[in-house]
Every structure is written in structure tokens, then in C-alpha cells.
Amino acid sequence: MQPTFEQLSQRYGSRYRWLVLLTVMIGSMASIMSSTIVNVAVPDLSRHFVLGQERAQWVSAGFMLAMTLSMLTTPWFLLRYGLRRTYAGAILLLLIGGIVGGFSVNYPMLLSMRVVEGLAAGILQPIPSIVVLRAFDKHEQGRAMGIFGFGVVLAPAIGPSVGGFLVELFGWRSIFFVVVPFCVVVLFMIRRLLAVNSRLMGEASALDWKGLLLASVGTIGLLNGLVHLHDGFLQSVPMIGIGLAATAGFVMYQLRTENGLMNMGLFRYPQFAAGALVAFIYGAGLFGSTYLLPVYMQMALHYAPSQAGLILLPAGVVLAFTIIIAGRLADRFPPNLLVSIGLVLLALSFGLMAIGSSATGYFTLMAWAIIGRIGLGFVLPSLSLGAMRGVETGLIAQGASIINFLRQLGGAIGVSVVGIVLEWRLAVYQGGASQEASVRAFNETFLLVALFCALAVAAAVRMRTPGE
Structure with missing residues (x-):
């Protein structure tokens, strides 16, 4: 007999909503790690499958494309199947993608498993925001998003670092298996903590x-x-x-x-429309840089994969603590102010990367990465809260999915644009034959990412709830 929502609420009391948040947090950590950990292995994958830069980027872009599209289906899945079955199904899909991907024998098989992982991650990504906005009171939402963010940001911080060592010790296949223990733990927690009659269930029309x-x-x-x-x-x-x-x-x-995939009426809310634009531009800058930095460390500066991955670890630790503080601040200050501050710091970080050279020290690069992650810590808890405040309760699930969709769409386009611009600039500088020429090509690509973030600041200023 599976537990109902009423039974679980009675059993765990006021702790229950925090336990549900913990469950969806770990699942999101697994999906985010599967997204970012592969970036460290791009040079190794390129050598193994004899791929050019434009094909190698599809390892990341294919994942993000699948994630972007599947996000639009999350509200329908939640209404049709409820939180328990939707979440369990997505975690199982992520588990299959990780195991089969690790045993890939050719590039099409590898890419197809990345797409499978992306489909699962896309369904998973909007769910934590929906849970926070539906299960927590307004005065607790910032704190809940901060705690959720603390766990989630550890994934991209730990992922590249662990991935770098795994690539050196065991090869690129090992990075696919990292999600397996996370998925197993989450499936156990789903069985114990998620109710069969989720309050997110309702009357679902046919999928659009x-x-x-x-x-x-x-x-x-x-x-x-x-x-x-x-x-x-x-x-x-x-x-x-x-x-x-x-x-x-x-x-x-x-x-x-x-009953379409997107309720376009959401864009009548000024703060939501501005938040959607921020999410798109910010996604392009963030995911473009997440792809670019490990490749830059290895191709231009000739660091080992473990060193390329390790450079983000201190920044990730700083980010984890920043996001808790920013989450509490989101309950006290206008979210658009915090988002603007974060975007300025992100732009500054990428701008500093753009003036680097082959003589730039490892710890200097680490410090520049820390500045960017502090900025990210201000953006993450406040973006969804700022965009969704004042939106009707019945539109929350669709609104959270749209914000995540546009952020990932921007990210997928950002990864593609970054790969294209990098390939172009390398070609201009004779294929980056010398180290200085290669560094120059990367610097100009980092400058593009900095401009993405600077553009998002203009939109973030307008992300204000009427009456604030």
C-alpha cells in the first residue's frame, strides 16, 4: 500500500515539505551533474571519436536541446501522473542514459544517450521551483530556494572536478556512471517520501x-x-x-x-516578461561559459583535465554559501535588485577572462571564476521568485516551466554560438597554431559571453512586481 499525502503529512508534520524539497534537490543535482560533468571530457571525446569542435559541441548542445524541449511537458506530466510517478519516471530515464551512455561504442550511440539524459533532466528541472512556490509560504520561499540552491550548485562545482580526475584515471566512459548512485538514492526516497495523490495532480487535457x-x-x-x-x-x-x-x-x-504548452497570458505580467528575457540571455551567457572554461583551460593553456575541473571547485564552494545568503536576502529585498547585482558580477568575471593571457596564473583564473560564481549565487534564488511573484497560483507550474525553458533555450543557443565563434576566431588566427593565437581566440569568445550578461542587466532592472 503506497502512502497518501495525508498519511505522510501526519507522519512527518511540518518537516514533510522540507523532505520533499530534499528529494527533488538530489534528483536535480544528478541531472545538473550529468549536464556539466561531460564538458571536462570534450577534448578526450574529440580524440576518441575523431570529432571536430563543431561536432564535439553537440555532446553538450544535444543534451541541452533535449532538456529545453522536455521542460515544456512538465506541467502536463504533473497534472496527468502526479509528482511521484513523474519524478520516478524521469529519474529512471536519467539512470538508463547514464549506464548505456557509459558503454557507447560509437558517437551516434553516445549522442543519443546524451539526448535521453537531457529529456529526463528537462522534466526534472522545473519541479523544485514548482514545489517551493506551491508548498512554502511567501516569507519562506527565499530561504527554501537558497537551501535548494546550496545543494544544486554543488553539482556543477563537484562535477567538473570529479570528472577531470575520472577522465585521467579511467577515461571518458566513467563520467557517465557518476549519476548512478544519485539516481538509486532518489528512487529510494521517492518510494518513502512522495505521495501517490500529489496535490499537483489535476485534470489534464490532451498533451499539445x-x-x-x-x-x-x-x-x-x-x-x-x-x-x-x-x-x-x-x-x-x-x-x-x-x-x-x-x-x-x-x-x-x-x-x-x-491548454497549450505555454500559457501566453503569463507574458501580460510585466515582471514575468522581463524575467523571461533575463532567463534567456542569462542562460546563453552562463551555459556558454560553462562549456567554454574547461575547454579553454585544456586547449589554450594546456592544463590537465583534473586541473581544468579543479579550477571551479573553490568557486563552487563559495557559490554554495553565497546562494544561502542570497536566498535569505530575497525575502527582504526586491529580487530584481539581487539579479542585477549578480549579472554585473558575472559580466565582470567573463570580462576579466577576456583580458587573460598565457602568463595568467592558475590562482588568478580561480579568483576570476569565484567572482562569477558569487554573481551566480545572487541570480539563482531570485530569478524565479522575482518573475513569479504576483502570478496566479494556477499558473505557477506553467510559469516555472517557461522560465526554465527559456533559460535552457538561451543556454543551448549560447553553447552553439560560443562553439561557432570559437571555431571562427581560431580559424582567423591560423587555427590557433601558437598558444598566444589560441588564447586570443578564447579571449574574444569570453568577451562575447560578458556582453550577454551585460545585456541581461537591462532586462533585470525591469523585473519588478507592480507596487514595489
Whole structure:
């Protein structure tokens, strides 16, 4: 007999919502780790499968593309199957992707398992925000997001560091198996702590397959077009054109249909519209840099994978403590102010990376990474809270999914753009034949990422709830 929500609430009392948050936090840690840990292994994967930079970036971009699209389905899955079955199914999918991916015998098999992991991660990502916004009172939401963020940010901090050592000791296959113990623990917690009659369940209409198809064609067309820019502008124009047309069709269809993937009425809230724009630009800068930094450390500065991964560990520890403090501040100060401060620090961090050289010391790079992670700590708890405050309760699930979707869409495009710009600048400098030429190409790419974050500040200033 599976426990009901009423039985679990009675058994655990006021602790129950925190135990649910812990459960979804660990699952999110596993999905985020599977996203970031592979970046350290990109050079090793490129050598093993004989991949160019433009194909190697699909190891990250393919994951993020799948994650981006599946996020739109999370509200429907929660209404149709409830929190318990939705979460368990996504964790099982992530577990399968990790195990099978580690035994990949060719690049298509590897890429398909990254897509499987991305599909699972996309369903998982919006759920913690939905739980916080639905289960916690307004005065506790910042604290809850801060505690959730503390655990989640450890994943990208620990992931590259552990991944670097694993790649050196056991090869790239080992990094896929890292998610396995997390998934096993979460499945046990789901069985003990998540109710069969989740309060997130409700009347689910049919899944909007037409909208999902249009979104898929639009996103894939845009990303494929961007990737093929290295072949020449004319070769990429048809795919970019198809992507833009499908994206426009998706928006028009969502405006006319009932029970679509996106409730476009959310964009009538000024703070939500501004938060959505911040999420997109911020995602492009954040994920583009997360892909770029480990590759920069190895290709331009010739550090070992373990050293490339280790550089983010102190920054991750600082981030973990920053996010707790920022979470408490989000209950006292306007979220748009905290988001703006965080974005300025992120832009500063990438700007400093852009003026680096082959003589820049390892610990200097580490300090610059710490500045960026402090900024990230201010952004993470406040972005969803600032965008969603004042939004009707019934729209929270869709709103959280849209914010996460746009952040990941920006991230997927950011990774692609960063890969394209890096390939272009390396070609300009004769393929980065010398170390200084290679460093110069990376510096110009870091400058692009800094500009992404600076642009997001202008949108963050407008992310203000009416009456504040």
C-alpha cells in the first residue's frame, strides 16, 4: 500500500515539505551533474571519436536541446501522473542514459544517450521551483530556494572536478556512471517520501503535440543552422529560416489554442516578461561559459583535465554559501535588485577572462571564476521568485516551466554560438597554431559571453512586481 499525502503529512508534520524539497534537490543535482560533468571530457571525446569542435559541441548542445524541449511537458506530466510517478519516471530515464551512455561504442550511440539524459533532466528541472512556490509560504520561499540552491550548485562545482580526475584515471566512459548512485538514492526516497495523490495532480487535457512539434522544429532548425554557419552563410540560411518560421508558428498557435504548452497570458505580467528575457540571455551567457572554461583551460593553456575541473571547485564552494545568503536576502529585498547585482558580477568575471593571457596564473583564473560564481549565487534564488511573484497560483507550474525553458533555450543557443565563434576566431588566427593565437581566440569568445550578461542587466532592472 503506497502512502497518501495525508498519511505522510501526519507522519512527518511540518518537516514533510522540507523532505520533499530534499528529494527533488538530489534528483536535480544528478541531472545538473550529468549536464556539466561531460564538458571536462570534450577534448578526450574529440580524440576518441575523431570529432571536430563543431561536432564535439553537440555532446553538450544535444543534451541541452533535449532538456529545453522536455521542460515544456512538465506541467502536463504533473497534472496527468502526479509528482511521484513523474519524478520516478524521469529519474529512471536519467539512470538508463547514464549506464548505456557509459558503454557507447560509437558517437551516434553516445549522442543519443546524451539526448535521453537531457529529456529526463528537462522534466526534472522545473519541479523544485514548482514545489517551493506551491508548498512554502511567501516569507519562506527565499530561504527554501537558497537551501535548494546550496545543494544544486554543488553539482556543477563537484562535477567538473570529479570528472577531470575520472577522465585521467579511467577515461571518458566513467563520467557517465557518476549519476548512478544519485539516481538509486532518489528512487529510494521517492518510494518513502512522495505521495501517490500529489496535490499537483489535476485534470489534464490532451498533451499539445502540435505545439511540441512546432517548438521542436523551431529549436532544432535554429541550432542546426547556427552549427552549420561554419560551412558558410548560404548553407545555414535554409535551416535558420525554417527554425524562425516554426518558432513564429509556435507563438501564433499558442496564442490561439486552449491548454497549450505555454500559457501566453503569463507574458501580460510585466515582471514575468522581463524575467523571461533575463532567463534567456542569462542562460546563453552562463551555459556558454560553462562549456567554454574547461575547454579553454585544456586547449589554450594546456592544463590537465583534473586541473581544468579543479579550477571551479573553490568557486563552487563559495557559490554554495553565497546562494544561502542570497536566498535569505530575497525575502527582504526586491529580487530584481539581487539579479542585477549578480549579472554585473558575472559580466565582470567573463570580462576579466577576456583580458587573460598565457602568463595568467592558475590562482588568478580561480579568483576570476569565484567572482562569477558569487554573481551566480545572487541570480539563482531570485530569478524565479522575482518573475513569479504576483502570478496566479494556477499558473505557477506553467510559469516555472517557461522560465526554465527559456533559460535552457538561451543556454543551448549560447553553447552553439560560443562553439561557432570559437571555431571562427581560431580559424582567423591560423587555427590557433601558437598558444598566444589560441588564447586570443578564447579571449574574444569570453568577451562575447560578458556582453550577454551585460545585456541581461537591462532586462533585470525591469523585473519588478507592480507596487514595489
